[in-house]
Amino acid sequence: xxxxxxxxxxxxxxxxxxxxxxxxxxxxxxxxxxxxxxxxxxxxxxxxxxxxxxxxxxxxxxxxxxxxxxxxxxxxxxxxxxxxxxxxxxxxxxxxxxxxxxxxxxxxxxxxxxxxxxxxxxxxxxxxxxxxxxxxxxxxxxxxxxxxxxxxxxxxxxxxxxxxxxxxxxxxxxxxxxxxxxxxxxxxxxxxxxxxxxxxxxxxxxxxxxxxxxxxxxxxxxxxxxxxxxxxxxxxxxxxxxxxxxxxxxxxxxxxxxxxxxxxxxxxxxxxxxxxxxxxxxxxxxxxxxxxxxxxxxxxxxxxxxxxxxxxxxxxxxxxxxxxxxxxxxxxxxxxxxxxxxxxxxxxxxxx
Numbered sequence: 207x208x209x210x211x212x213x214x215x216x217x218x219x220x221x222x223x224x225x226x227x228x229x230x231x232x233x234x235x236x237x238x239x240x241x242x243x244x245x246x247x248x249x250x251x252x253x254x255x256x257x258x259x260x261x262x263x264x265x266x267x268x269x270x271x272x273x274x275x276x277x278x279x280x281x282x283x284x285x286x287x288x289x290x291x292x293x294x295x296x297x298x299x300x301x302x303x304x305x306x307x308x309x310x311x312x313x314x315x316x317x318x319x320x321x322x323x324x325x326x327x328x329x330x331x332x333x334x335x336x337x338x339x340x341x342x343x344x345x346x347x348x349x350x351x352x353x354x355x356x357x358x359x360x361x362x363x364x365x366x367x368x369x370x371x372x373x374x375x376x377x378x379x380x381x382x383x384x385x386x387x388x389x390x391x392x393x394x395x396x397x398x399x400x401x402x403x404x405x406x407x408x409x410x411x412x413x414x415x416x417x418x419x420x421x422x423x424x425x426x427x428x429x430x431x432x433x434x435x436x437x438x439x440x441x442x443x444x445x446x447x448x449x450x451x452x453x454x455x456x457x458x459x460x461x462x463x464x465x466x467x468x469x470x471x472x473x474x475x476x477x478x479x480x481x482x483x484x485x486x487x488x489x490x491x492x493x494x495x496x497x498x499x500x501x502x503x504x505x506x507x508x509x510x511x512x513x514x515x516x517x518x519x520x521x522x523x524x525x526x527x528x529x530x531x532x533x534x535x536x537x538x539x540x541x542x543x544x545x546x547x548x549x550x551x552x553x554x555x556x557x558x
Contacts, residue, residue, distance in 0.1 A: 222284070229269065229279040236261035237306050244334075248540055251334045252325035255341065256318045259366055262306045263314045281307055286362030289353045305345040307364035309427075319389070320370035324403070327386050328377045330474075331453040339447050344372015344436040351435020363429050368436030371407065375441035378404040380448045380455055408437055475512055475542035480558030482506045490529040498526040516544040530554035 222230075237258050244254035269277050285303035292300065308314035321341075329337040348368015377384065382401035389396075415430045448455055452474045482505060487494050494502050501522045509515035516537070523535040523546055533550035548554035 226279050226284070229265070229281070230284065233262055233265055233281060233285070233306070236265055250326055250329055251338055251341075252321060252329045255325065255366075256322045259306055259308065259314060259321075260318060263308050263311070266307065267311075282362050282364060286364045287349050287352065288362050289356050289359045292349075292353050301346060301349050304349065304362075304364050305366045305369055308366070309364065313365060313367075317366045317370045321366070321373060323388050324370075324377055324386060324400070325373050327384065328373055328381075331381055331384075332376075332448055332451045336447050336451055340372060340376040340440050340444055341369050343440045343443055343447075344369035344375070346436075347372060347439025348429075348432035348436035350439070352429050352432040355431045363432065365429075365432075367429070368432045371411075371433045371437040372440030374400070374404045374407055375437035375439075376444035376447075379441045379444040381453065404437075408434070411437075472512065472542075478541065478543050479509075479512070479515060480543070480545070482509060482558050486555050486557050487526070487529045492529045494526060498522065501525055512542070512544070519544050519546055522546065528554050 240254035240257040240261070241251065243249070244251050266281055269279055269281065285300065285307055287300045287304035288297070291297045308317070325337070325341070328340070332340065345366060345368040348371065349363075351368075352363055377400045382399065382404070384400045385397040386400060386403075387396070388398050388403050411430050411433045414428075415434070418430070445455060485494070485502065493499070501518060505515070505518035505522060509518050520537050523537050526535060527533065528535055528548040528550065531548065531550050531554055533548050533554070535546050535555070536549050537544050538547045538552075538556075539545075546555060546557050
């Protein structure tokens with residue numbers, strides 16, 4: 207993982223041509239669409255982030271491969287972070303857009319692995335909105351650290367590495383004892399405690415920074431300071447952000463897990479199951495009868511566990527129809543909870 211430093215640029219908004227605006231539009235759509243979809247479908251923002259940066263990188267790759275004519279556009283010229291012009295209000299967008307650009311496939315793959323493998327369980331702990339706050343803190347912290355350490359640099363910086371390190375920092379601050387599947391060195395996808403992962407990644411970055419400063423190794427195009435800045439800003443602010451999150455926090459200096467991640471997620475899903483006391487058929491003046499009524503009664507009696515509720519809802523979906531349009535009912539899963547929905551329109555029924 208790295209924040210890649212690329213070629214010097216001489217940029218002005220007046221240089222943008224029609225084709226440049228077209229490509230910028232493609233990049234914005236690719237960047238925003240996964241988040242809009244995740245919000246509408248109540249799916250993971252962490253996975254949406256991975257999809258977002260991969261889609262943007264695919265456009266970058268296409269521009270690089272087919273350079274010339276309509277493809278003569280360099281996203282880094284307009285969207286990367288350039289410390290020397292960071293105080294200019296016309297370039298404020300670079301603080302955000304730079305996190306969606308990457309230098310090569312290894313760069314984007316490394317960040318995607320951290321965001322997916324550590325980000326998904328962290329999002330399950332924090333909830334989607336808090337997770338987005340932590341993610342933004344990570345890349346903003348990384349960019350600020352890079353600007354402060356290289357204020358006169360004209361070399362553009364790109365990458366979501368600060369955000370990836372921010373995820374590790376936030377997880378370390380809140381639930382360091384969690385075990386997640388993560389590749390560390392040659393231990394591919396072993397269940398490793400978060401604090402071990404954070405210690406290894408942060409320790410390696412600090413060691414590399416020291417080695418460069420001491421002259422032990424040559425300088426590289428990796429912005430190590432951005433990684434450290436993203437980690438520590440997210441680490442410092444994660445616990446205040448996490449107050450009120452689905453998973454409870456422990457006291458500082460003590461193990462923060464009163465139960466396993468799986469147990470906490472089960473408790474959260476159980477709390478979201480919904481009330482069975484009323485039903486959409488009665489509300490529409492079409493009370494269930496016969497086998498459907500008997501299934502509904504069993505659901506209300508035995509549906510206080512995730513598995514039994516799912517089983518009875520699946521049974522009920524096969525024995526009744528939508529009270530609005532008389533269409534087929536299906537079961538859908540929303541963040542671990544099973545519900546009934548109309549196959550024609552989800553607006554008709556989404557119960558319980």
